[in-house]
Amino acid sequence: xxxxxxxxxxxxxxxxxxxxxxxxxxxxxxxxxxxxxxxxxxxxxxxxxxxxxxxxxxxxxxxxxxxxxxxxxxxxxxxxxxxxxxxxxxxxxxxxxxxxxxxxxxxxxxxxxxxxxxxxxxxxxxxxxxxxxxxxxxxxxxxxxxxxxxxxxxxxxxxxxxxxxxxxxxxx
Numbered sequence: 001x002x003x004x005x006x007x008x009x010x011x012x013x014x015x016x017x018x019x020x021x022x023x024x025x026x027x028x029x030x031x032x033x034x035x036x037x038x039x040x041x042x043x044x045x046x047x048x049x050x051x052x053x054x055x056x057x058x059x060x061x062x063x064x065x066x067x068x069x070x071x072x073x074x075x076x077x078x079x080x081x082x083x084x085x086x087x088x089x090x091x092x093x094x095x096x097x098x099x100x101x102x103x104x105x106x107x108x109x110x111x112x113x114x115x116x117x118x119x120x121x122x123x124x125x126x127x128x129x130x131x132x133x134x135x136x137x138x139x140x141x142x143x144x145x146x147x148x149x150x151x152x153x154x155x156x157x158x159x160x161x162x163x164x165x166x167x168x169x170x171x172x
Contacts, residue, residue, distance in 0.1 A: 012095030015095075016091045017088075020112070023109035024150075027149035031127070035054070038052075038054035038127070040054055050128075054127055055127065058073065061151075076115070076118055080112070081115060100160075104161075107161075117150075126146035128147050
């Protein structure tokens, strides 16, 4: 008699948490390198369109609420913790849905990575600086706001969530 895997069992959760842990560790490792070798504001030219920098973000995406007086640190820590808990719940329920689970896993790793930064440093450490002259009307000097591995996970995860929803709607 064949056994049926429960969609709400935690057995499908562990591989996703393992992937999230690897991404989280990569994020924290890269930030540790930046904090160890760069002073705040330092920049190293890599290519004509990319620099490694050390930037501190006390706000959210695009430095939203960065100058809010400090309360935003704890707000974003709390928001990240709630989001992580909800994502783990969703992964437990839907871990068999590969694209959806990948999206949630990437977002989870990024959210936890940035929450740890806020707890340890009081800000998020950003270091990837892309710049193109054609972006000058949008961003000073054409520099897209600096970001990090956690932000990449969140952004790619969000894109995968959209793709998953588009695929789901097309199927129905």
